[in-house]
Amino acid sequence: MSIAMPSPFVADPYLDIDDYDSDADLMVLNLGPQHPSTHGVFRIKLILDGEIIIKAISYPGYLHRGVEKLCEKLNYAMITPIVDKNDYISPMINEQAINMAFESLMGVEVPRRGRWIRTILAEMQRVASHLIALGTFAMDLGGAIGGGASLFMYMFRDRELILDCFEELTGCRFHYNTHIAGGQRHDLPEGWSEKVKTALAQITQHLEDCKQLVVENPIFADRTKGVGVITQQLALELGLQGPIARASGVDMDLRRDAPYHCYDEVKVNVVTESSGDTWARFMVRLREAQESIRIATEMVDGVPVGPIFAGKVVKTAIAIKIKEGQSYVAVESPRGELGTYLIAGGPKGISPYRLKIRPPSLHAISAIPYILPGNNVSDAIAILGSLDPVMGEVDR
Amino acid sequence: MSNLSENIELFMGNPWGRGVVLSIAIVTVVMTLIAWTIWFERKFAGRMQNRVGPTFVGPFGLLQPLADVIKMLRKELIIPRGADPFLFLLAPPLTLFFTLAGLAVVPFGPSIVVADLELGVLWALAFSGLLLFPIWIAGWASNNKYALLGGMRAVAQGVSYEVPMLLTALVPVIQCSSFNITEIVNYQIANGWVIYWPPGPGIFAAAIFFVASLAEANRIPFDIPEAESELIAGVGVEYTGILYGLLPLSEYLHTLISSALVAALFLGGWDGPFAPGMHWMILKTLTLFVGILWIRWSLLRFRSDQLLRICWYWLVPISMLTVCAAALSKYLLASGGSL
Numbered sequence: 001m002s003i004a005m006p007s008p009f010v011a012d013p014y015l016d017i018d019d020y021d022s023d024a025d026l027m028v029l030n031l032g033p034q035h036p037s038t039h040g041v042f043r044i045k046l047i048l049d050g051e052i053i054i055k056a057i058s059y060p061g062y063l064h065r066g067v068e069k070l071c072e073k074l075n076y077a078m079i080t081p082i083v084d085k086n087d088y089i090s091p092m093i094n095e096q097a098i099n100m101a102f103e104s105l106m107g108v109e110v111p112r113r114g115r116w117i118r119t120i121l122a123e124m125q126r127v128a129s130h131l132i133a134l135g136t137f138a139m140d141l142g143g144a145i146g147g148g149a150s151l152f153m154y155m156f157r158d159r160e161l162i163l164d165c166f167e168e169l170t171g172c173r174f175h176y177n178t179h180i181a182g183g184q185r186h187d188l189p190e191g192w193s194e195k196v197k198t199a200l201a202q203i204t205q206h207l208e209d210c211k212q213l214v215v216e217n218p219i220f221a222d223r224t225k226g227v228g229v230i231t232q233q234l235a236l237e238l239g240l241q242g243p244i245a246r247a248s249g250v251d252m253d254l255r256r257d258a259p260y261h262c263y264d265e266v267k268v269n270v271v272t273e274s275s276g277d278t279w280a281r282f283m284v285r286l287r288e289a290q291e292s293i294r295i296a297t298e299m300v301d302g303v304p305v306g307p308i309f310a311g312k313v314v315k316t317a318i319a320i321k322i323k324e325g326q327s328y329v330a331v332e333s334p335r336g337e338l339g340t341y342l343i344a345g346g347p348k349g350i351s352p353y354r355l356k357i358r359p360p361s362l363h364a365i366s367a368i369p370y371i372l373p374g375n376n377v378s379d380a381i382a383i384l385g386s387l388d389p390v391m392g393e394v395d396r
Numbered sequence: 397m398s399n400l401s402e403n404i405e406l407f408m409g410n411p412w413g414r415g416v417v418l419s420i421a422i423v424t425v426v427m428t429l430i431a432w433t434i435w436f437e438r439k440f441a442g443r444m445q446n447r448v449g450p451t452f453v454g455p456f457g458l459l460q461p462l463a464d465v466i467k468m469l470r471k472e473l474i475i476p477r478g479a480d481p482f483l484f485l486l487a488p489p490l491t492l493f494f495t496l497a498g499l500a501v502v503p504f505g506p507s508i509v510v511a512d513l514e515l516g517v518l519w520a521l522a523f524s525g526l527l528l529f530p531i532w533i534a535g536w537a538s539n540n541k542y543a544l545l546g547g548m549r550a551v552a553q554g555v556s557y558e559v560p561m562l563l564t565a566l567v568p569v570i571q572c573s574s575f576n577i578t579e580i581v582n583y584q585i586a587n588g589w590v591i592y593w594p595p596g597p598g599i600f601a602a603a604i605f606f607v608a609s610l611a612e613a614n615r616i617p618f619d620i621p622e623a624e625s626e627l628i629a630g631v632g633v634e635y636t637g638i639l640y641g642l643l644p645l646s647e648y649l650h651t652l653i654s655s656a657l658v659a660a661l662f663l664g665g666w667d668g669p670f671a672p673g674m675h676w677m678i679l680k681t682l683t684l685f686v687g688i689l690w691i692r693w694s695l696l697r698f699r700s701d702q703l704l705r706i707c708w709y710w711l712v713p714i715s716m717l718t719v720c721a722a723a724l725s726k727y728l729l730a731s732g733g734s735l
Contacts, residue, residue: 022495029541039627051700111665143625145441146616150693153445219617219696291427377545381626 013369015055022228024049029377035139038380040391041141044368046380053380056372058365063395071348071355074103075182076320084175085087086357087393089132090167093333095179100260101329101342102181105322114183116299119261121166121178122331123296124196127203129331129334130243130289131155133388137282140385141223151214156218158206161199170193179225180319181183181320183309193300200293207290215286224279228371228383230277238370239363242336243284244387248276254332266295278386287390323348335388336360358391411511419510423496430648431461433682437689444693451714464641469639476539479634483537488635488642492531495646495653498523502656503578505666505674514592516577517565520657524561524612527650528554531621531631534643538634546630547574549620549700553611556707558617561608563715567601567659567722577657581665585672589664594729596722603661604715609654614647616692658709 017026041062047055067086071079083098084091096118103110110118142148163173170178170186178185214220219389230240235248245252253270255263271287273280286376322344332338339358346353364387372380407413435450435458450457458646475481484677501516503509513519528551535547548694568590569575584590590598608703611618622630659665668676698706728734 027541037630051548069513138696140625143616143619145622145624146619146692146697147695148625148697153447157446213694217696219698223696223699230681276477296693301729337634376699376701378620378623378697 005037006087013055015373015374018056018385020049020054021317025372026054031377033059038138039389040089040393042365042384042389042391044372044380046372046377048377051376053372053377056369056380058368060362060365060391060394061101063391065396066393067396068355068357072352075350076322077354078324079178079352081175081177083357084177084357085392086339086396087333087335087390088174088363089390090125090129090334091175092121093331093338094177095176096122096261096353097329097333097338097340099179099181100331101327101340102320103327104324104327104329105342105344106181106320108310110183110310111307112158113304113306114310114372115261115281117184117188117308118179119263120196120296120299120303121169122241122261123163123292123299124165125199126292126334127200127289127296129201129287130292131159131162133243133285133334134210134282134289137382137385137388139219139277140381152209152211154210158203161202162248163224165192165196165199166391183307184334187308188303193303196300197297198364200297204293207286207293211286211296215283221279221380223379224282225275225277227278227375227379229275229277230367230371234367234370235276238366240336240367241360242332242334243281243288244367246270246272246288247280249274254337258330260329260331262299262358266299268295277333278382281386281388286332291326300379323349333360335364335390335393357393357396361387361389361391362394365389365394402572415510418508419500421709422499422504422508422510426499426604426649426652430645430652431465432458433652433685434648435461440686440689441649441693445686448724465638467652468638468641472634473639474634476634480537480539483533485639485670486636487530487534487537487631488639489615490533491527491531491646492642492649494523494527494530495649496630498653499649501577502653503581503660503665504656504677506578508674509578509668511579514577515575517580517661519567520577520653521558524609524650524654527612527646534635535631538631539632542627542629542633545632546621546623546633549623550631552700553614553618553703556704557608557611560604560707560711560715561612563712564601564605564608565661566719568599570600570716570719570722570726573726577665579661581660582616584664585667589662589667591662591664596663596724596725597718598662600714601718602658603721604711604718605662606654606657606658608707608711609651610660610688610691611707612656614689615651617695617698618703619697620703624696625697650687651688652681655688657679685688 023307027048029048030043030048033036034042043059043062045057045059048055052297067082071082074082079098080095082096087094110137132155135152138151139148166176167173168189169192197361198274230244230248233251235245235250241252249272251270253268255268258272269291270282270290275286324345326343328339328341337360341354341355341356341358344352367387371383408417450460450552453459453463475484498520500510501513501519531550532547535543535550558671563597568580571590574583587593591602592598614621622632632640635643659677663680664672666672666677
C-alpha cells in the first residue's frame with residue numbers, strides 16, 4: 001500500500017504572492033515561535049492555499065543571546081562553559097571545537113591519550129545527539145500523545161545511558177566543561193570503559209528495536225518517502241553539511257576528509273543516501289549512530305597510556321594567554337561542520353578580539369524556503385524535524 | 397410492601413419510566429468507567445514507554461481522574477476576543493450530548509438498553525455522524541487558524557469515513573434482517589456471530605467498521621483533526637478548563653461506544669461460553685478499547701490526504717464488496733444453497 005502525494009505545483013522559493021492565482025483564498029499561518037514542534041523558538045510564516053504551503057519564510061533570532069559578543073569580554077577558560085549552551089544537544093563537541101581553536105593559536109599539542117578520550121567522547125555525544133534527533137522526529141510524525149512519543153521515550157532512555165557515563169567522567173550530565181585548552185580536565189575513572197561498552201551494547205539492541213518499530217512501519221514510509229527532497233545541487237548551493245548533505249548524496253565528512261583528534265587512527269565509514277528526502281535523513285542518522293557506536297566501542301578498549309594534558313594543568317583561568325593570531329577550526333558536529341573562527345588579541349591577551357561560530361543548523365534551516373512549498377502543513381513539521389535544527393546554535 | 401413492588405413494576409413496565417431509570421444508571425456507570433479507563437490508559441501508556449504513569453493521587457494514582465476533573469472545573473473559562481461566544485460555549489456540551497445520545501441504543505445485556513429502537517443501528521451511526529457539527533462549530537467559533545484547520549480536517553475525515561462505516565454496518569443488518577441492535581444480537585446468539593458466520597464478509601466488515609470507527613472517534617493513527625505536533629490541539633486549541641475537558645471526554649466516550657457497537661454488531665454482544673450475560677458484552681467492549689489504546693501508543697499518524705486516499709481507494713470498495721457478499725450469502729442460506 002503505497003500512497004504518494006502528487007505535488008500540486010513546482011515549488012518556487014522566490015514566488016511573489018501577488019503573482020499567485022488571484023482567485024485563491026490564501027491564509028497566513030504563523031508556525032511558532034511558541035509552537036510545540038519548532039524545536040525551540042523558531043518562527044516560520046507559512047502562506048497556505050487550503051492546506052498546501054505555497055510560500056515559507058523563516059524568522060530565526062528569537063533565542064539570540066549575544067554569545068559571540070559576550071565571549072570578547074571573557075577569559076579564554078570562561079568561554080568553554082558558554083559555548084556549551086550553543087548546541088545544547090551536543091555540548092561535548094562544542095567544547096572541543098572552541099578548545100581546538102585555542103590550542104591551534106597557543107601552539108599546544110594535546111597528548112595522544114587526551115585526543116583519544118576526546119574522540120570517544122565526541123562519538124558518544126554524536127550517538128546521544130542522533131538519538132534525540134530520531135526521537136523528536138518520530139514525535140513530530142506521531143504526536144506527543146501517541147506512538148511517536150513512545151519512540152521518543154525509548155530514545156531518551158538510551159540517551160540516559162550515555163549521560164550516565166558522562167556524569168561518571170565529568171560530574172555533569174549536560175554542560176560538562178571537561179575540556180580545557182591543552183587537554184582534558186578529567187581522566188577516565190576506574191571501570192569506565194566497561195560501563196561504556198555495556199551502555200553502547202544496550203543502545204545497539206534498542207536501535208534494532210527502534211528500526212522494527214518505525215522503519216518497517218508502512219505509515220512511517222508513507223509519511224517520509226519523497227517528502228522534503230533536497231537535491232544534491234541544492235545541498236551544495238546552500239552549504240549544507242552533516243547528515244542532511246549526506247542524505248542528499250554529498251559524500252563529505254570532516255572526520256574522514258580532514259581528520260582531527262584521533263580520527264586518522266580509526267576507520268570512519270561515511271554513511272550516505274541518495275534520495276535526499278526525510279526518510280533518507282532519518283536513515284542516515286540511524287546508521288550514523290550505529291557507526292559511532294562501533295567506533296566508540298572499538299576505541300574504548302585501546303585507550304593509550306600517558307598524560308591527558310599538555311604540560312602542567314592550568315590552575316587559573318587567566319593562565320591562558322594568546323597575544324595574537326587568527327585561526328579557523330572545523331569539527332564534524334552531529335549537525336555538520338561546526339566552525340570556530342577566532343581572532344586573538346583582546347585586552348592583555350586573555351580574551352579573544354573576535355569570535356565567530358559557524359553553526360551547521362543555521363545552514364540547515366536555510367533550506368526551509370526551498371523545500372517546504374508544495375507540501376502539507378503536516379509535512380512542514382516532518383521536514384523541520386528531519387533538519388534537526390538546534391535553535392541555541394542558530395541564534396547564538 | 398407489595399404495593400411498592402407493584403408500583404416499581406408498573407413504573408419499569410412503562411418505556412418512559414424504564415428509559416429514565418436506565419439512562420441515569422447507564423450514564424453514571426459509563427461516565428465512571430470512562431474516568432478509570434483514562435487512568436488505565438495513562439498507566440498502560442506508561443508501561444509501554446518505560447514510565448510509571450500517575451502515582452501521586454491515591455493508591456496507584458487511582459484518584460487521578462477525580463483530581464483532573466476538579467482541576468478543570470476550577471480553571472478560568474476564557475472566551476478569546478474575536479470568538480463567537482454563543483457557538484464557542486455551545487460546541488463542547490453539544491459534543492457530549494451527541495455522544496451520549498448514541499449510547500442510548502447500545503445494549504449491554506438482554507434487557508439493559510435505554511431505548512430499544514427499531515432503527516437502532518441508524519440512530520447510533522447518525523449521532524456519530526452528527527458529532528462533526530459541534531467539532532466544526534468549535535473550530536469555526538474559536539477564530540483561530542489552527543482550530544479552523546483542525547475543524548476542516550475533522551469534517552473531511554468524518555464525511556469520508558462515514559461511508560465505509562455505514563456500508564459495513566449493513567452487513568450485520570442484512571444477515572440478521574433487522575436494524576434493531578438487540579435483535580441483531582439475538583440472531584447472532586441463535587445462528588453464530590456475524591464475524592464468522594456465514595464465513596467471508598463478516599470479518600472484513602468488522603475490520604473496516606473498527607478502522608472507520610477509529611477515524612470517526614479521531615484516534616491515532618487517524619487523529620489528524622487534533623494532530624498536536626502540527627495543529628497544537630486542533631479544535632481544542634482555544635478552550636480552557638472544563639470546556640476543554642469535555643472535548644477529549646466525548647472522544648473517549650465515542651471510542652467506548654464504537655467498541656461496544658463492534659462488540660454488539662459483529663462479536664455477538666452478550667453471547668459467550670459458560671454464562672452469557674452483560675459481563676461478556678463489557679469484556680468484549682473493554683478488550684476492543686485496550687486494542688485501540690495499544691494502536692494509539694504504537695503507531696504514527698497519517699497525513700490528511702493519505703487518510704482520505706485509504707478511505708476512498710480501499711475501504712469504500714471493500715466494504716461495498718462485503719455488503720454484496722453478505723446479501724448473497726443471506727440469499728443462499730435462505731434458498732438452501734441454490735441461486
